């Protein structure tokens with residue numbers, strides 16, 4: 064059931080021309096001339112891209128297209144060789160990751176980073192922002208942080224319920240299954256109440272039934288006013304949940320548009336065919352769905 | 358020489374000055390390595406700074422206006438410890454974990470060799486002299502020659518040293534406990550598990566790692582100060598890399614990332630070391646063992662302790678206080 068904010072996002076994007084680097088009515092994240100190469104290999108070469116505020120944007124592309132590297136650069140985990148980017152109107156080029164997170168831009172990782180020997184609850188609490196007790200001096204005076212800790216714990220419990228992890232709250236995160244770790248990482252990112260979440264393959268290794276509920280979570284996040292960018296290989300998922308799709312291939316953005324437009328785009332089909340020429344694929348938008356889901 | 362003597366020796370060493378020094382250094386290592394995952398292989402450098410600060414300020418610079426008394430010297434020692442932590446941490450803590458390991462082990466040796474070859478800092482002879490006058494002057498124990506606790510017997514100075522040592526340990530354990538159950542401690546543990554995850558959640562890991570390095574270093578320096586005051590002598594060749602490795606042994610024996618881990622580890626380590634030594638000497642003395650000379654006992658006890666540790670790693674790899682469940686997680 065699309066809510067009010069979702070409808071706004073969709074209508075805002077309706078007028079945007081489906082071209083690489085298209086200007087958005089209300090961009091939250093803008094990147095210009097971002098370049099990252101490893102030796103001779105150009106991993107990322109993005110001339111211009113804008114992410115619409117309040118929308119769910121999917122970033123797709125064949126393996127090795129540079130999606131994760133682009134995420135790493137934007138979120139400060141990797142240094143770009145060139146380029147500038149800004150978040151909510153503030154330049155954040157090469158800003159340290161923890162500062163970005165505090166500004167409201169949080170990401171998850173393709174290879175899940177659960178903190179194994181911390182409990183699920185402690186993982187969640189680590190996500191909460193602005194904690195007084197995280198200062199060394201205040202930490203030895205529990206009265207300065209006990210109340211805040213209690214509130215965070217309640218909020219964490221609500222999120223864990225939502226992500227079907229409440230029963231695991233006191234278990235070590237290392238004892239979770241791969242899919243559960245993906246869920247935990249997403250829930251943990253939400254503890255920060257971010258303005259923008261960047262999810263790198265949040266649904267990889269998650270079973271189909273849970274995928275559906277994850278999609279619902281992603282829609283919920285948008286309903287709360289959070290902007291979502293996610294990388295995903297499963298085209299059904301992309302079609303299902305995203306308001307806008309950006310396609311990367313060989314480091315470049317080759318197409319943009321609503322899910323339907325993009326999947327009919329000849330450049331996109333070529334890019335995927337190029338990457339999957341050993342697979343049986345007909346050049347139609349529909350078979351693309353099968354050929355690329357992994 | 359009999360079994361009672363062997364046990365008395367072992368117990369008195371397990372709670373004695375040397376064990377206290379190792380325990381303080383290991384408690385620092387627990388904060389750095391156990392909780393934060395920092396590979397400090399040069400804890401001895403922090404201990405040496407503490408010992409030498411007291412030695413140099415109290416003996417070499419005796420009567421200087423800069424260091425009016427022991428208490429001021431202790432404050433300087435702690436400040437120098439912070440400086441050392443900054444020197445070691447600033448260039449390495451932004452890099453991968455192994456850089457700190459390399460730099461700390463090198464720093465430990467550099468510091469020892471500099472002290473050993475600089476006459477103004479004692480040179481090869483080290484520093485001998487009165488280093489704890491003010492400390493012994495406030496000894497509240499009544500004036501009498503010996504203090505007997507069951508089979509244990511201490512001089513008036515020793516009983517004061519050991520008491521203060523364990524009180525300091527108790528206070529620092531309390532501090533460790535308070536820190537590690539707080540959100541600050543949670544960030545440290547998060548850094549140990551995955552630094553990038555913690556950074557992605559908006560925490561400065563560099564700051565927290567630096568704080569952990571400084572705090573753990575200060576614990577080691579307190580051990581060093583205690584060493585100088587208790588033994589009234591500072592010898593460069595006491596500060597060898599093996600010290601740090603024994604600290605790691607104690608930590609892993611007791612259980613890393615457990616507040617009481619180092620205490621259990623140090624008690625057992627020193628008890629076993631002295632017990633084995635004295636027991637072998639007893640057996641040689643009464644003719645049960647004929648194939649060993651008393652001089653061979655020193656090295657052999659380390660071999661036996663090594664075997665004991667191997668058995669521990671096989672049957673209880675998480676240490677005495679560790680949680681087996683936690684360890685199993687690494688295998689996944």
Ligand SMILES: Nc1ncnc2c1ncn2[C@@H]1O[C@H](COP(=O)(O)OP(=O)(O)OP(=O)(O)O)[C@@H](O)[C@H]1O
Nearest residue numbers: 101104106124125126127128129130131132133173
């Ligand atoms: N640290 C690195 N050193 C060298 N090459 C790298 C490095 N990181 C990424 N690359 C290269 O950059 C290219 C882009 O990699 P990236 O991980 O961004 O792809 P991706 O689009 O996320 O792929 P996938 O869908 O498989 O996750 C690849 O060719 C990869 O080999």
Ligand SMILES: [Mg+2]
Nearest residue numbers: 130131132173
């Ligand atoms: Mg990737």
